[in-house]
Structure formats: C-alpha cells, structure tokens
Amino acid sequence: MLEFRQVHKAYATPLGPLEVLTGVNLTLAAGESLALMGESGCGKSTLLHLAAGLDLPDRGEVRVAGRAISSLGEAGRARLRRETLGLVFQQFHLVPSLTVLDNLRLQARLAGREDRAWSAELVERLGLAGLARRYPEQLSGGQQQRLAIGRALAPRPALLLADEPTGNLDESTADEVLDLLLALVRDTGSALLMVTHSPRVAAPLDRCLQLSHGRIG
Structure with a gap:
C-alpha cells in the first residue's frame, strides 16, 4: 500500500542544504498498522508529507497503492489524496461553517463515496450523535479530534496517515481517541x-519503526 525506496529529502537553509531524510526505505502492507517514532525534528512529519504527496522527494521513490508519487502532477496527487488517502493531523482542519455531520460527510463527498448509513454509524461511534447539528467551535478538543478522525475514515480510504493524532489531548482522552481510531x-x-x-x-x-538521523533503524 505504501513504499519508500531510498528516499532523500533536504531543505535549503541560509547555511546550506539541511538533509532531513537520507535513504529511507519503508513498506506498509494493505490493512497493516505501523507506528513511526522519533525525536522532534527528526523528519517524521516530512516523511508523512511525502507519503501524502504534499511534497516530493529529491531522490528515490514513494509509491502509494502501486503508483509513484513523482509521476503524478499536482492534480493527480490531489486526486490520490481525495480517493485513496485519509489524513489526520494535530491541527484538526475542520470547516468552521459546517456542522459536525457535514464536516463528517465532507471527505466522502469529495471522494464520490458518500454512504449515509456509514456516516450515521460513525456519528454514533464517535460519540457525537447528540451534537450532529453543532459547529466545531462548540466541541471540546477531544470531540474535534474524534470528528477529524471520522471525516478521514468516512470514505473508507485505503491508507490513513496520522500525525500525532492524540498529541494535543490529555492522557485519558488520548487513550479513548486512540482506541476509537x-x-x-x-x-x-x-x-x-x-x-x-x-x-x-x-x-x-x-x-513500530524508529526514525533517527534521517534513516529508519
């Protein structure tokens, strides 16, 4: 489902190129769950952005569902994210003008795979059934994170990418959100x-894999 082959990524700085990823190899099979760990600033988010096609490698190849990210144009990468990927980040990126239910359905609609029965089940399992007509600002942080997870999974994506999805929550709420996810x-x-x-x-x-000094150990 996801493959990194000798992926390198650097960013320009006033002091010269900063090597973030230096020959990363990684594979993730369909239906498998993988945790990528590492210290802050080690390149974890960079790797996730490459997997999502939000950035491109300098060298090497990233493949999602058998397709090389670098072979796709911007529109193709956007279509891949819409139809194949679900994304959950620390910042919830909920649409403030949409209700809980409409936020939940948004990604499925964009993917052309809205399933009202599945959306209704998600609302129940997310613990948001009584809040479906509220707006994101009326939810707690834990409720917003659950909604962001539900939105990402509403179209049943082949691959879900999650960047510290419980990082902003207290331990008890984080455990509940992780179990649900x-x-x-x-x-x-x-x-x-x-x-x-x-x-x-x-x-x-x-x-679980560890990312350190630009490589996976």
Missing part, C-alpha cells in the same frame, strides 16, 4: 501509518 481502522480495512513520539501510543499497532 484503531477500531475504525480495523473495520474499514485501511492501512495506517501513524507518527508519534509516544511508546504508549505506538504499542497497540502491528509494527
């Missing part, structure tokens, strides 16, 4: 790549 991932059959710095958050996933 993993249960929904299992039910949709999505592969999951989760970036985290927490061994506790990484523990329930199928595999």
Whole structure:
C-alpha cells in the first residue's frame, strides 16, 4: 500500500542544504498498522508529507497503492489524496461553517463515496450523535479530534496517515481517541501509518519503526 525506496529529502537553509531524510526505505502492507517514532525534528512529519504527496522527494521513490508519487502532477496527487488517502493531523482542519455531520460527510463527498448509513454509524461511534447539528467551535478538543478522525475514515480510504493524532489531548482522552481510531481502522480495512513520539501510543499497532538521523533503524 505504501513504499519508500531510498528516499532523500533536504531543505535549503541560509547555511546550506539541511538533509532531513537520507535513504529511507519503508513498506506498509494493505490493512497493516505501523507506528513511526522519533525525536522532534527528526523528519517524521516530512516523511508523512511525502507519503501524502504534499511534497516530493529529491531522490528515490514513494509509491502509494502501486503508483509513484513523482509521476503524478499536482492534480493527480490531489486526486490520490481525495480517493485513496485519509489524513489526520494535530491541527484538526475542520470547516468552521459546517456542522459536525457535514464536516463528517465532507471527505466522502469529495471522494464520490458518500454512504449515509456509514456516516450515521460513525456519528454514533464517535460519540457525537447528540451534537450532529453543532459547529466545531462548540466541541471540546477531544470531540474535534474524534470528528477529524471520522471525516478521514468516512470514505473508507485505503491508507490513513496520522500525525500525532492524540498529541494535543490529555492522557485519558488520548487513550479513548486512540482506541476509537484503531477500531475504525480495523473495520474499514485501511492501512495506517501513524507518527508519534509516544511508546504508549505506538504499542497497540502491528509494527513500530524508529526514525533517527534521517534513516529508519
């Protein structure tokens, strides 16, 4: 479902190029969950952005569902994100002018795969059934994160990318959100790549890899 082949990525700085990823190799099978750990600034988010086609590698190849990201134009990468990927980031990126229910349905509509029965089930399982007509600003942080997860999984994506999805939550709420995320991932059959710095958050996933000094060990 996801493959990195000798991926390199650097960014320009006033002091010269800053090497962030230096020959990363990674594979993630369909339906598998993988935690990517590492210290802050080690390149975890860069790797996730490359997987999502939000950035391109300098060298090497990133393949999603058998397609090389670098072979797709901007429109093709946007279509890939819309139809194949689900994205969950620390910042919820909810649409403030849409209700809980409309935010939930948004990604499925964009992918052309809206399923009202699945949306109704998601609202219930997210614990948001009584809040469906409210707006994001009327929700707690934990409720907003659950909504962001539900929106990403509404179209049943082949691959879910999650960047510290519980990082802004207290421990108890984080545990509840993580349990919900993993249960929904299992039910949709999505592969999951989760970036985290927490061994506790990484523990329930199928595999865990460490990113350090631009390489996966």
